[in-house]
Amino acid sequence: MTDSKHPTKSLHINAADFQLTLTELGIDRNLTPAVKVAVNCTIPHSGGTFSYQADDIWLDFESLENFISELGHMSHKSPSYASLTCLGRTLKLEVTRQQTGCKIRLLFTEYHPDQEDITLSASFAVDDLSLLQTWYRGFSEFRR
DSSP, rough: EEEESSSSOOEEEOSSSSSSEEEEEEEEOSSEEEEEEEEEEEETTTTTEEEEEEEEEEEEHHHHHHHHHHHHHTTTTTEEEEEEEEETSSSEEEEOOOOOOEEEEEEEEETTTOOOOEEEEEEEEEEOTTTHHHHHHEEEHHHO
C-alpha cells in the first residue's frame, strides 16, 4: 500500500508564533494518491506551549498541488486565500493574504465518536509577505 523506498523528506516552518514540521512517512498511489506524514506543531503562549503530534496524516497529491499553486499566485495578489486540508480533516492550514502581510490559521481536530471533538485552533497575523514565497518554495520542495 505505501511506498517507503525513497528518502524521507521533511518540511520545517519556523515562524515567530509557531513551529510546524511535516515529515514524509510514505506514499500511497492507489485510488487517491497521497503522502502519509507525521506532524509536529508547537505554539508557544504566555503560560507555556500548546503542542500537537500525529503520525498518520494523509495529504492527497491534488490538494497539496492546489495549495502550492495558490501560494505561488498569492504573491501576485490573486488568489488571496490558500488552504490545505488532510484527507481525515484532522489538519487544516489556511493562509489569507492581507494588504501588508497575511493571516495564518492552523486547525487541528481529533474525532471522538462518543464525545465532542477535540479542536486546537490558532491564528497569527504576519506582517511580512515574503513568507508566502518562503512557504511556496518549502512546500514545492517537499512535494518533489
